[in-house]
Amino acid sequence: MENYVAKNLAKDSGASGTSATSGSKRSRIAARLAAATAAAALLATGATAVAAAEPPKPFTAAAPTPSAPLLAHSGAMTSAPSPEAPQFDLFAADRANTLYGYIRDGGGALSPRAKIDTGWDAIKWTTQVDHDADGYADGWWEWDKNGTMYYAADDATAPWTVGGGWNTYNLVVSPGNLGGAGAGDLLARDGSGNLYIYLGYGTGKVAARYKVGGGWNAYNQIAGNGDLTGDGKADVVARDASGTLWLYKGTGNYKAPFEGRTKIGGGWNTYNALFSMGDLDLDGTTDLVARGNDGSLWRYSGTGNAAAPFAGRKNIGTSGWNTYRLFF
Ligand SMILES: [Ca+2]
Ligand SMILES: [Ca+2]
Numbered sequence: 001m002e003n004y005v006a007k008n009l010a011k012d013s014g015a016s017g018t019s020a021t022s023g024s025k026r027s028r029i030a031a032r033l034a035a036a037t038a039a040a041a042l043l044a045t046g047a048t049a050v051a052a053a054e055p056p057k058p059f060t061a062a063a064p065t066p067s068a069p070l071l072a073h074s075g076a077m078t079s080a081p082s083p084e085a086p087q088f089d090l091f092a093a094d095r096a097n098t099l100y101g102y103i104r105d106g107g108g109a110l111s112p113r114a115k116i117d118t119g120w121d122a123i124k125w126t127t128q129v130d131h132d133a134d135g136y137a138d139g140w141w142e143w144d145k146n147g148t149m150y151y152a153a154d155d156a157t158a159p160w161t162v163g164g165g166w167n168t169y170n171l172v173v174s175p176g177n178l179g180g181a182g183a184g185d186l187l188a189r190d191g192s193g194n195l196y197i198y199l200g201y202g203t204g205k206v207a208a209r210y211k212v213g214g215g216w217n218a219y220n221q222i223a224g225n226g227d228l229t230g231d232g233k234a235d236v237v238a239r240d241a242s243g244t245l246w247l248y249k250g251t252g253n254y255k256a257p258f259e260g261r262t263k264i265g266g267g268w269n270t271y272n273a274l275f276s277m278g279d280l281d282l283d284g285t286t287d288l289v290a291r292g293n294d295g296s297l298w299r300y301s302g303t304g305n306a307a308a309p310f311a312g313r314k315n316i317g318t319s320g321w322n323t324y325r326l327f328f
């Protein structure tokens, strides 16, 4: 019933954006998100739900804050997702530990949020992962305050334990396939600044860690999801304490997954969060999202050019985004 309602709401609203309805592998959580955002869109426009008048029960309509996206739907560019330019939905846990979801609005910004879940206080950090190189997330790794890492698939499979001891880390991110095999991998940084790569098997299981290098505690943000440089290999960006953003080009070799860093630019300490949901503006190149210290939200469209990997920023949210403690 829920899936039926979800499909029909998403289809009938016509306001759900590309990622809501495309792709044959509609995951359970993504379907729930599509349903919730479509219901929110209906409420926002005052439209009458067709046929399925009964909204999905677990969700409530989007609140007006964080602000609605500013950019109008252009419909100009609609690339299919790929490992180089994935299209992940965005999830955000607020400081009251309620989980919200956002989908693309098709015009480079985000549709109104939809409430997904509550009780996320046990979850310390989370990253989504694409296992099968279709550009869609298939699940997420998450670890709790006890240091236990779990993997939760998007389908109906119950979450299971990856392992313990993860409280040695203070950051994890899955920027895509770093090691050269097909599946998304995991980066984790420990309290000493050592960065490790965990190669993903494509099932949620990971291989034994391999040390990337030390000194990564120079950075207070590490982000990425796909290829920023046009060579088809996933990359990451990292911001240091002075506000300089650095590019680490991926090599595709898990024993040395990054080339030496190159400088992207300064002034990035006006932001307090950097993350990527892949290709947000649907032009075929992965992008970066930055949250301003003032709670605004900005899109940096990827260019595919290593010398200047981002175009000028576009505002996609005016205020209120500081309500979130975690984006993934
Ligand atoms: Ca996938
Ligand atoms: Ca690259």
Ligand SMILES: [Ca+2]
Residues within 6 Å of the ligand: 278, 279, 280, 281, 282, 283, 284, 285, 286, 287, 301, 302
């Ligand atoms: Ca893009």
